[in-house]
Amino acid sequence: MSEPSERNRGFDCENSVGRECRGMPGVVLWNAREPAVWPRPPQEMTVSTLLEIETCPRRWALASADYPEIWAGHGYPPKPQISGLAGSAVHLALETVTKALVHAGCTSVRDAGAVRLMKSLGGYSKVLEDCVDRIVERFVGNPRAAHLLENSGSSLRTQIPELRTRAQVLLGRLRLLGRKAIADRPSEAKTRGPLLHGAFSEIELRVPRLRWKGRVDLLILSDDECEILDFKTGTENDQHLFQVSVYALLWGQDVELNPTGRLASRLRLAYRAGDVIVTPPSAAELTVLENEIVTRQEAAERAVAKKPPDAYPSADNCHSCNVRQLCDAYWGPETQEQLAMIADENQFSDVELRVIGRHGPSSWDGVIEFFCGKPGVVGKRCVLRASQQGLDCQTGMRLRILHARITPTIDGASQPPVITLGVNSEVYVVGW
Numbered sequence: 001m002s003e004p005s006e007r008n009r010g011f012d013c014e015n016s017v018g019r020e021c022r023g024m025p026g027v028v029l030w031n032a033r034e035p036a037v038w039p040r041p042p043q044e045m046t047v048s049t050l051l052e053i054e055t056c057p058r059r060w061a062l063a064s065a066d067y068p069e070i071w072a073g074h075g076y077p078p079k080p081q082i083s084g085l086a087g088s089a090v091h092l093a094l095e096t097v098t099k100a101l102v103h104a105g106c107t108s109v110r111d112a113g114a115v116r117l118m119k120s121l122g123g124y125s126k127v128l129e130d131c132v133d134r135i136v137e138r139f140v141g142n143p144r145a146a147h148l149l150e151n152s153g154s155s156l157r158t159q160i161p162e163l164r165t166r167a168q169v170l171l172g173r174l175r176l177l178g179r180k181a182i183a184d185r186p187s188e189a190k191t192r193g194p195l196l197h198g199a200f201s202e203i204e205l206r207v208p209r210l211r212w213k214g215r216v217d218l219l220i221l222s223d224d225e226c227e228i229l230d231f232k233t234g235t236e237n238d239q240h241l242f243q244v245s246v247y248a249l250l251w252g253q254d255v256e257l258n259p260t261g262r263l264a265s266r267l268r269l270a271y272r273a274g275d276v277i278v279t280p281p282s283a284a285e286l287t288v289l290e291n292e293i294v295t296r297q298e299a300a301e302r303a304v305a306k307k308p309p310d311a312y313p314s315a316d317n318c319h320s321c322n323v324r325q326l327c328d329a330y331w332g333p334e335t336q337e338q339l340a341m342i343a344d345e346n347q348f349s350d351v352e353l354r355v356i357g358r359h360g361p362s363s364w365d366g367v368i369e370f371f372c373g374k375p376g377v378v379g380k381r382c383v384l385r386a387s388q389q390g391l392d393c394q395t396g397m398r399l400r401i402l403h404a405r406i407t408p409t410i411d412g413a414s415q416p417p418v419i420t421l422g423v424n425s426e427v428y429v430v431g432w
């Protein structure tokens with residue numbers, strides 16, 4: 001094993017996990033280690049947590065554990081993805097405008113009052129700009145996002161006309177209760193209390209008896225209707241039907257907000273293409289649903305109580321996994337065949353290699369130990385190339401590289417394939 005250089009000495013240290021390479025924003029050498037302490041099962045369950053655990057318990061656990069050696073935030077630092085950030089910005093804009101409409105007692109965005117309101121907010125574009133800033137700010141302090149923040153922000157800002165249209169389409173169909181909406185609302189109550197009549201945005205439903213909670217985008221209560229509305233910035237999905245049905249259950253069982261146990265009379269999923277009206281569960285169906293979520297919750301808690309929790313590798317699960325660099329199941333040989341379909345059409349893929357020597361000023365020779373979806377190339381030579389100066393690999397390092405560009409096509413090539421690092425690539429040290 002070679003002596004670590006001054007620049008990389010930290011990788012040999014128990015408490016150091018990596019650092020950004022000077023002069024090379026975008027390429028960071030991290031140590032990829034499982035958490036020192038696996039997280040405990042969630043104290044309260046939500047639909048998204050349940051679905052995440054059911055999809056892959058290991059993924060939930062790796063993402064939820066604390067990594068104090070990396071940062072002060074909770075969980076593994078997420079990598080910003082532009083498509084996800086765009087959806088978050090639209091959703092935040094919907095939340096902002098809906099809340100303002102409710103407070104102003106508007107019935108729709110076409111009210112004269114709503115027009116004045118939007119002017120006071122600076123217009124849709126200004127609202128979107130503010131939301132983009134707030135979304136990007138959430139990544140400040142995230143060491144995995146530091147080099148991407150500027151690009152992410154400017155990329156999102158170029159999309160504002162499109163994001164504004166998405167928000168306007170959804171808001172254009174919104175019908176509220178006007179002045180009646182604010183008649184019985186506790187004034188921005190800090191304490192939870194009965195909700196009688198009105199429109200309530202971003203309401204958290206809680207059922208301590210079940211240890212479940214959920215956040216509803218909009219709850220509209222009138223004499224005739226009790227409607228739960230959820231904005232959806234993606235495409236239709238059966239999980240959304242389950243989610244809004246669980247909201248109906250939680251609303252009916254939330255003894256603080258709904259002490260009379262009033263049932264939801266309408267469930268609405270608001271997509272860009274149109275609203276989907278879901279028939280609310282009857283009292284008998286709610287009982288069945290309650291039993292189902294309790295059973296699934298217990299199974300999920302058992303799954304994440306294992307140390308480590310089981311991993312469910314699959315093309316769908318692993319392709320978008322934010323913590324796959326930490327997951328030995330993903331990088332194991334038996335998973336490679338299964339993941340062949342992940343290999344990116346644009347030749348971006350994940351590679352594990354061992355550095356065997358320097359090739360040039362910013363390139364190294366290596367031996368492939370894993371090539372996502374191409375197990376046949378394991379053991380072959382390759383060249384790792386950084387497009388800028390700054391990466392400081394050492395002979396003997398075993399690296400996991402996410403989202404590297406592979407050229408030429410590895411099959412049948414007479415020359416060793418070249419693995420090139422780009423701005424989205426991440427380099428993790430897993431052994432030395």
Ligand code: SF4
Nearest residue numbers: 056313318321327330
């Ligand atoms: S890489 Fe795949 S198997 Fe591993 S945690 Fe992620 S989703 Fe699960």
